[in-house]
Amino acid sequence: AQKITQTQPGMFVQEKEAVTLDCTYDTSDQSYGLFWYKQPSSGEMIFLIYQGSYDEQNATEGRYSLNFQKARKSANLVISASQLGDSAMYFCAMREGPTGFQKLVFGTGTRLLVSP
Amino acid sequence: SAVISQKPSRDICQRGTSLTIQCQVDSQVTMMFWYRQQPGQSLTLIATANQGSEATYESGFVIDKFPISRPNLTFSTLTVSNMSPEDSSIYLCSVDQGAGFGEQFFGPGTRLTVL
Numbered sequence: 001a002q003k004i005t006q007t008q009p010g011m012f013v014q015e016k017e018a019v020t021l022d023c024t025y026d027t028s029d030q031s032y033g034l035f036w037y038k039q040p041s042s043g044e045m046i047f048l049i050y051q052g053s054y055d056e057q058n059a060t061e062g063r064y065s066l067n068f069q070k071a072r073k074s075a076n077l078v079i080s081a082s083q084l085g086d087s088a089m090y091f092c093a094m095r096e097g098p099t100g101f102q103k104l105v106f107g108t109g110t111r112l113l114v115s116p
Numbered sequence: 117s118a119v120i121s122q123k124p125s126r127d128i129c130q131r132g133t134s135l136t137i138q139c140q141v142d143s144q145v146t147m148m149f150w151y152r153q154q155p156g157q158s159l160t161l162i163a164t165a166n167q168g169s170e171a172t173y174e175s176g177f178v179i180d181k182f183p184i185s186r187p188n189l190t191f192s193t194l195t196v197s198n199m200s201p202e203d204s205s206i207y208l209c210s211v212d213q214g215a216g217f218g219e220q221f222f223g224p225g226t227r228l229t230v231l
Contacts, residue, residue, distance in 0.1 A: 033217055033218050035218075035219055037222075042224070043208075043225040043227065044223075044225060045159070045208060045210070045222035045225075046222075047117075047219050047220070047221060050216075050218075050219055052217060091158060091159070095218040102218055103149065103161050103164060103174075104149075104161070104220055106158045106159045106160075107158060108157075108158045109158055
């Protein structure tokens with residue numbers, strides 16, 4: 001079974017609009033972490049935001065926020081006020097177990113295209 | 117966050133040859149990871165490299181095909197051996213600095229094309 005599911009292969013948004021990228025996960029661990037990464041066409045992986053399973057508040061980092069719904073096992077990324085430079089692949093990833101050098105499992109990604 | 121460099125940034129190789137990819141970090145880190153990203157695909161973990169011990173390989177990856185060295189806390193190499201066109205991918209190294217919540221920071225990647 002897929003640990004991380006991203007059902008949107010591609011998303012389009014107009015500049016200055018908000019967009020939500022979906023991510024659902026599957027784990028039986030009580031302690032886990034969820035991450036979002038951005039991969040521009042250059043290929044580098046850029047860490048955006050983190051949500052811990054015990055965090056009661058949704059994570060926010062600038063224009064990025066994470067809509068964490070634990071009961072539904074979803075961790076959607078919300079990008080507010082989209083910019084042309086947001087066009088990239090976005091990957092959701094999960095760390096199972098407590099912090100301590102655990103491996104990350106990545107979803108298949110969503111390609112976001114921001115239009116003027 | 118750590119600054120990570122990889123060499124080469126890209127290469128075109130003939131089938132049957134081997135390529136060694138270097139990953140250098142500007143600070144000491146315990147855990148380094150090697151990922152493969154096939155064209156249009158997500159990242160797949162090849163192995164976890166600890167300093168001073170054998171690398172731990174994921175299912176589907178073997179040491180004979182992807183030997184890894186980790187001679188110190190700032191450096192690692194991944195060799196792609198006896199290459200075939202199916203090995204054409206981006207290879208990325210990453211590190212967990214151990215001071216956060218398990219986020220990994222990635223190098224810029226090595227784009228490998230095998231003819």
